[in-house]
Amino acid sequence: MSRKGKVLVAMSGGIDSTVTALMLHHEGYEVIGITMKTWDYASSGSSTKETGCCNIDSFNDARQAAVHHGFPHFILDIREEFGDFVIENFVEEYLAGRTPNPCVMCNTHIKWRALLKRANALGCDYIATGHYAEIRQHTNGRYVISKGLDETKDQSYVLWGLDQELLGRTMMPLGGYRKSAIRQMAMDMGYPELAKKSESYEICFVPDNDYRGFLKRRVDGLEEQVNGGWFVDKNGKKLGQHKGYPFYTIGQRKGLDIAMGHPVYVTSINPTTNTVVLGDKSDLEQNDMMVGKLNWIKYDGVTDGMEANTRIRYKDKGALSNLYNEPNGIIRARFYENVKSIAPGQSAVFYEGNDVIGGGIIQRGELILNG
Structure with missing residues (x-):
């Protein structure tokens, strides 16, 4: 031993x-x-x-x-x-x-x-x-x-x-x-x-990196169930049909197969109505975010107003924010400056310097206008 x-x-x-x-x-x-x-x-x-x-x-x-x-x-x-x-x-x-x-x-x-x-x-x-x-x-x-x-x-x-x-x-x-x-x-x-061995960055159970194909194979009849929903603008105006809301992600620009004469991005997804909202790049900007399913690491919680560098995706450098406790175990992260493409379902991780304070799952993001 x-x-x-x-x-x-x-x-x-x-x-x-x-x-x-x-x-x-x-x-x-x-x-x-x-x-x-x-x-x-x-x-x-x-x-x-x-x-x-x-x-x-x-x-x-x-x-x-x-x-x-x-x-x-x-x-x-x-x-x-x-x-x-x-x-x-x-x-x-x-x-x-x-x-x-x-x-x-x-x-x-x-x-x-x-x-x-x-x-x-x-x-x-x-x-x-x-x-x-x-x-x-x-x-x-x-x-x-x-x-x-x-x-x-x-x-x-x-x-x-x-x-x-x-x-x-x-x-x-x-x-x-x-x-x-x-x-x-x-x-x-x-x-x-x-x-010299190359590294793989794909999801292990999606070897071809095609999550849409995986969903189609995994859920019987999915393509038929969701095909023909509508792309809409932020006011609800129909812009054209899409292939099904599960096949799009927040911030997506390529592969939309819709001609608008200028670049458009997926800004939100509504599974209930099978609609995908498209907007300009500026429409992806938000500065307020709700985070749930939390796990605290450095401390056993946070005090209201605590400053943290918050990352909303893996390769994100993070952005300064203040953290606030909300009811039902939710944290509100209020960013100092607008950030792009807050995607519900992704992880939000809070840092103090190099240390992880804790993290959770993004519930939703929104734009709060100051003044």
């Missing part, structure tokens, strides 16, 4: 998780590798070749690294757990006219819980992942997620849903490194093929 402890490392077969496992192994931890199978590509109906984290080559890469360095490796099938929650939520959100973030839902409700359950069964002190973020214990005793050193790879945004129990057991060794350093480590450890 290692004096440093026993750690269960989530290994996808990619560079980040492999370097994480080998780094901890070399530091003297007793490492057990585990690869989670979340999705069966054959059942997606897509003809695209398997890519990313759930294909047999990735499983083999993870296992070979573990065997070569003499630590155990297991494959964990969580397809049923994953499908029941993540995929059903994904479909339901689009059918409700919202834009979901399945990676957040998976991290929050499936992957970490599955890891912790197996870590407990195997007598592991910790679980570890290859995310570019950092975890530390604050002076108030709470565990805090902070941005990774490499802001181009920072993944703190998708981790806002992890609760204190999970954070207290989690290690993220890559948070203090830049991606270039991790690639060099892979080379130095004898894995040049990993250093």
